[in-house]
Amino acid sequence: MEQAIAALATAPAPSGISVIRVSGSGAHDILNCIFQGKENPCNTFRKLIYGKIISYPEAQTIDHALVAAMKAPHSFTGEDSFEVQCHGSLIVVQKILQALYRAGAVPAAPGEYTKRALLNGKLDLSQAEALASLISATTEAEHELAREQLEGRLSRVLELIGEPLRDALAEIEANIDFPEEDIEPGGLTHILKRVKQSIVELQSIEGSYRYGSVAKEGYRILLTGRPNAGKSSLFNVLLKKKRALVTEVSGTTRDILEEECILDGVKFILCDSAGIRETDDYVEKLGIELALERVGWADLVLLIIDTSDSSEEVTAQYNFLKDCAKKVWVINNKIDIQKPSLNFFDNKSKMLSLSSYTGEGVTTLIENLLQEVRELKHDTSESSVIIINERHKHCLSKSIEYLNRCTIHLPLEILSEELRLALQALDEIIGKTLADDILGRIFSKFCIGK
Ligand SMILES: Nc1nc2c(ncn2[C@@H]2O[C@H](COP(=O)(O)OP(=O)(O)O)[C@@H](O)[C@H]2O)c(=O)[nH]1
Ligand SMILES: [Mg+2]
Numbered sequence: 001m002e003q004a005i006a007a008l009a010t011a012p013a014p015s016g017i018s019v020i021r022v023s024g025s026g027a028h029d030i031l032n033c034i035f036q037g038k039e040n041p042c043n044t045f046r047k048l049i050y051g052k053i054i055s056y057p058e059a060q061t062i063d064h065a066l067v068a069a070m071k072a073p074h075s076f077t078g079e080d081s082f083e084v085q086c087h088g089s090l091i092v093v094q095k096i097l098q099a100l101y102r103a104g105a106v107p108a109a110p111g112e113y114t115k116r117a118l119l120n121g122k123l124d125l126s127q128a129e130a131l132a133s134l135i136s137a138t139t140e141a142e143h144e145l146a147r148e149q150l151e152g153r154l155s156r157v158l159e160l161i162g163e164p165l166r167d168a169l170a171e172i173e174a175n176i177d178f179p180e181e182d183i184e185p186g187g188l189t190h191i192l193k194r195v196k197q198s199i200v201e202l203q204s205i206e207g208s209y210r211y212g213s214v215a216k217e218g219y220r221i222l223l224t225g226r227p228n229a230g231k232s233s234l235f236n237v238l239l240k241k242k243r244a245l246v247t248e249v250s251g252t253t254r255d256i257l258e259e260e261c262i263l264d265g266v267k268f269i270l271c272d273s274a275g276i277r278e279t280d281d282y283v284e285k286l287g288i289e290l291a292l293e294r295v296g297w298a299d300l301v302l303l304i305i306d307t308s309d310s311s312e313e314v315t316a317q318y319n320f321l322k323d324c325a326k327k328v329w330v331i332n333n334k335i336d337i338q339k340p341s342l343n344f345f346d347n348k349s350k351m352l353s354l355s356s357y358t359g360e361g362v363t364t365l366i367e368n369l370l371q372e373v374r375e376l377k378h379d380t381s382e383s384s385v386i387i388i389n390e391r392h393k394h395c396l397s398k399s400i401e402y403l404n405r406c407t408i409h410l411p412l413e414i415l416s417e418e419l420r421l422a423l424q425a426l427d428e429i430i431g432k433t434l435a436d437d438i439l440g441r442i443f444s445k446f447c448i449g450k
Contacts, residue, residue: 001025001072001079002116005108006100008093009449015088020096021449022105023081023113031069031082033057033103034096041069041082053086056099063092077113078120111446115439118431125431125442126154129389132446133216140265141215145388154392155430157385161201162426164194165403165419172416195406195419201384202403202426206396208383211376214299216388218260218267219373222294224321225304226313227251227275230333233356234304235259235272238366244272251281256290263366266373271298276317300372301325307338318346329368335360391442392429399425 004024010017022030028042035041036059037051048066055062065086075081086092101107114128123131130149137143148154168191223231227250235244239261245252257272273291295301301321305314314330321328329350332340336355345351350368354361380386387393402422406415427433 004030004105005112006030006097006105007108007112007449008097009083009113010088012090012093013088014090017085018088018093020084020086020093020100021081021108021113022083022100023075023077023079023116024105025080026104027080027082028069030100030103030105031067034099035067037067041067042071045069045071045074048085053084053096054099055095056103062095062099063087063089073120073122076122077116078122079116108448109443110448111443111450114446114450115443118439123150124152124155125439126389126392126429127152128431129391129442130154131450133388135447135450139215139262139267142267142388145212145215145386148385149388154385154387157205158426158429161198162423165198165423168194169416169419169423172412172419176412176416192407195403199400199403199407202396202400204380204383205385205387206393206400208380208386209388209390209393211373211380212386212388213390214373214376215267215386218269219369220269220271220297220299221369222271222273222291222298222301222325223304224273224291224295224301225275225317225331226306226309229275229304229306229309230356231275231304232257232272234302234331234333234354234362235270237356237359237362238263238268238270250275256294264370266370268369295321295325298325300327300329300369302329302331304331304333306332306334307340318349322346322348331365395425395429399423 002024004022004027006020006022009019009021031041033056034053035051036054037049039049039051041047041049046068048068050064050066053062053065053067054060063086065084067082067084069082070076070080072078072080084096086096097107111128111132114123114131117123118125118128127150130146133142133146134150137146171187171191223235225231228248232244232246232253235257236242236246239259243259244257251274253272253274259270261268261270271294273294274288276288276291303314303317303321305317318328318330327349329352332351332353333356335353336358340353352361352365352368354365356362387396399422402418402425405418406422410418424433428438431439
């Protein structure tokens with residue numbers, strides 16, 4: 001067991017209670033140094049015991065608290081551990097931590113509890129990452145996907161897909177070692193069929209990231225268009241707050257403004273930007289450059305136009321955007337002053353009309369946006385599981401690439417090597433084969449106390 005670590009597991013802010021977690025070698029001795037109660041929590045594991053938390057070594061009362069001790073391997077980390085539920089006061093927490101450090105614990109690094117749980121086989125890497133996603137989840141969709149992954153769904157699906165590939169690898173290796181025992185007639189064809197089947201299954205999981213990333217990070221929308229078309233006004237309306245400055249002076253918005261909003265349980269990231277136009281104003285020019293950078297970033301670009309935009313202007317802007325954006329919709333703003341006269345049509349785009357002033361048409365826009373995300377989700381219905389981590393997508397792509405190479409006619413030695421690499425890439429997802437530095441990078445993104 002590793003050295004005992006201690007950290008605050010709840011947010012560092014005044015609150016009803018705070019939870020401090022200690023785990024590792026000697027944790028129970030440390031508990032005996034800082035706790036005085038009628039019962040010893042180490043005599044009745046996993047039960048909350050009331051008592052006094054005292055400083056160490058002075059033994060002065062710091063707080064009254066509930067403490068539960070856990071015995072290895074029956075704890076989150078798999079180590080001896082205990083948790084203190086004290087009053088949620090920053091000074092109380094600070095003093096208890098100080099007592100714990102003096103009694104022999106050391107401060108925990110970010111994600112260190114989860115890392116230990118992983119190393120002790122309490123969960124696999126995809127589950128550890130799911131835990132981080134669950135903690136940061138703010139929408140129902142994120143919660144659902146993180147929970148499924150935490151329950152080990154992804155690991156199970158990958159295990160099922162990997163199984164026939166492992167069999168195939170064993171068969172090929174046996175043949176390399178004992179060439180006299182030929183792979184049975186049709187055996188290789190059968191193996192290649194399995195490989196192709198696995199590719200299809202992995203591709204559908206890889207594709208699910210399109211929805212998974214939207215559910216986790218949000219659907220990214222960039223508002224663009226000529227200055228004064230009403231981008232900032234629409235931005236504010238969607239956010240339901242006056243976030244961006246709105247004036248009749250064109251070129252008001254220069255910086256990129258990015259805000260998250262949740263509409264009907266779906267997370268969106270809205271970006272207001274400087275309008276795109278020719279300008280001599282140095283600062284505005286910089287703003288336009290920033291806006292252009294964001295075009296490729298966005299899942300959807302809303303080209304806001306108003307009554308003063310001519311058909312030629314809109315077509316020129318639209319044609320420019322459609323080449324570098326994933327999707328472009330044209331939004332006819334200010335219909336309170338003039339009905340849209342523009343008959344813009346491109347079957348790849350949508351044209352919607354609204355007024356940021358009166359709010360007319362805004363609900364329709366929101367419904368269309370929600371529909372867009374629903375369709376993404378629908379597209380993933382073929383997949384047995386939805387992935388939410390870019391790292392997982394990357395490992396899947398790697399695995400698919402190796403498997404694809406297996407499908408061309410190869411000498412058995414090379415075939416087995418490609419197959420092994422494909423399986424290794426899948427194993428990286430659940431952390432069966434991972435270098436220490438990769439683990440370090442993953443856990444450094446966790447919060448302290450997790
Ligand atoms: N009548 C009317 N005026 C609008 C509407 N939306 C924006 N405006 C006005 O148009 C001007 C430019 O708006 P703003 O949101 O700053 O445009 P941006 O430069 O594209 O960000 C301001 O004077 C707004 O009050 C609308 O729907 N109807
Ligand atoms: Mg603006």
